[in-house]
Amino acid sequence: MESTSPTPPVDLVRRAQRGEPDAQRELIVAYQHRIAGFVYAIIGRSDAIEDIAQLVFIKMVRALAGLQAPAQFESWLFRLARNTCIDHLRRQKLRRIFTPFAPEHENVPEPEGAVGSEELDALRHALAQLRPQDRALLALVQEGRSHAEIAVTLRTSVAAVKARLHRAREHLREHYQPNHEN
Amino acid sequence: MPENIFENITNRTMKTENQVWSDLRSHAATQLRPGFADRVVRAAQAGAKAVPSLTSIFALSAATVAVCFLVVALSGDSARDAAENDFNLAGWQKIADAADEFAVNL
Numbered sequence: 001m002e003s004t005s006p007t008p009p010v011d012l013v014r015r016a017q018r019g020e021p022d023a024q025r026e027l028i029v030a031y032q033h034r035i036a037g038f039v040y041a042i043i044g045r046s047d048a049i050e051d052i053a054q055l056v057f058i059k060m061v062r063a064l065a066g067l068q069a070p071a072q073f074e075s076w077l078f079r080l081a082r083n084t085c086i087d088h089l090r091r092q093k094l095r096r097i098f099t100p101f102a103p104e105h106e107n108v109p110e111p112e113g114a115v116g117s118e119e120l121d122a123l124r125h126a127l128a129q130l131r132p133q134d135r136a137l138l139a140l141v142q143e144g145r146s147h148a149e150i151a152v153t154l155r156t157s158v159a160a161v162k163a164r165l166h167r168a169r170e171h172l173r174e175h176y177q178p179n180h181e182n
Numbered sequence: 183m184p185e186n187i188f189e190n191i192t193n194r195t196m197k198t199e200n201q202v203w204s205d206l207r208s209h210a211a212t213q214l215r216p217g218f219a220d221r222v223v224r225a226a227q228a229g230a231k232a233v234p235s236l237t238s239i240f241a242l243s244a245a246t247v248a249v250c251f252l253v254v255a256l257s258g259d260s261a262r263d264a265a266e267n268d269f270n271l272a273g274w275q276k277i278a279d280a281a282d283e284f285a286v287n288l
Contacts, residue, residue, distance in 0.1 A: 021223050029219045032211075033211040033214070046210070050215065050218070062226060120205045123202045142200070
C-alpha cells in the first residue's frame with residue numbers, strides 16, 4: 001500500500017487556523033492528492049473530482065478556526081470530505097427527481113481512455129454498486145487509517161466499523177469483474 | 183494492511199487490490215489542474231469577504247421587521263383617518279342639508 005503522508009505538524013494547522021494563507025496553501029498541497037483520490041472513490045467520476053475537492057478545501061479553510069483539536073486535523077478533514085461527497089450525491093439525486101434527465105443522459109460513461117486500466121475501470125464499476133457510505137469506508141481503509149481512526153472519523157464504534165467494513169468488502173468482491181467474464 | 187480481496191477472482195495475472203487503489207488515487211490526482219491550492223485559497227478568501235457576518239444578517243433582519251411594523255402602523259392609521267373623515271363629512275353634510283332646508287322654509 002502506498003504510505004500515507006505524515007500528519008501535518010500541529011503548528012501548521014494552528015497557523016492555518018489563524019488565517020495565514022501560506023499555511024492554508026501548505027495544508028492543501030499536502031492533502032490535495034489524497035483528497036482527490038478519496039473523492040474519486042466515492043463520486044466515481046473524473047470530471048467531478050476537481051470541483052468537489054475544491055469545495056472540500058474551501059469548507060476546510062472556512063471551518064478550520066472552529067476545529068478544537070488540531071491534532072485531530074486529518075480525521076476532521078476526511079470527515080469533511082466524506083460528508084461533502086455524500087451531500088453532493090444526495091443533491092444530485094434530488095435534482096434528478098425534479099428535473100429528470102433523458103435516458104441517454106443518465107449515467108453517461110466516462111470518455112474513452114479517461115480511466116487508466118481495465119482493473120481500475122472494474123474497481124470503479126464495483127464501487128458504484130456500493131452505498132456511498134461504504135465506498136467512503138473502503139477509501140478510508142486504503143488511506144491507511146486504522147479501525148480506531150475510522151471510528152473517530154465516522155463518529156461510531158470500532159465494532160461497527162469492523163462489521164460495516166466486512167460487509168462492504170463482501171459487496172465489492174461480488175461486483176469486481178476485471179475481465180468482464182464473470 | 184487490508185487483505186487483497188481481488189486475488190483468485192481470475193486465473194490471469196492481476197494487479198493486487200492495493201495496486202488498483204493506487205491507480206485510482208493516481209488517476210484522481212491527475213485531474214487537479216496546476217495551481218489548485220492557490221485557486222482554492224483565493225476562492226475561500228473571496229467567499230469569506232462576500233459572505234455577510236451573522237451580526238449583519240441579524241441587523242438586516244431586525245431592520246426589515248421594524249420597517250414592516252412601521253408600514254403596517256402607518257397604513258392602519260391612514261386607513262382609520264380616511265374612514266373617520268368620511269364619517270365626519272357625512273355628519274357635516276347632514277347638518278348643512280338641514281340648515282339649507284331650514285333657510286328655505288323661513
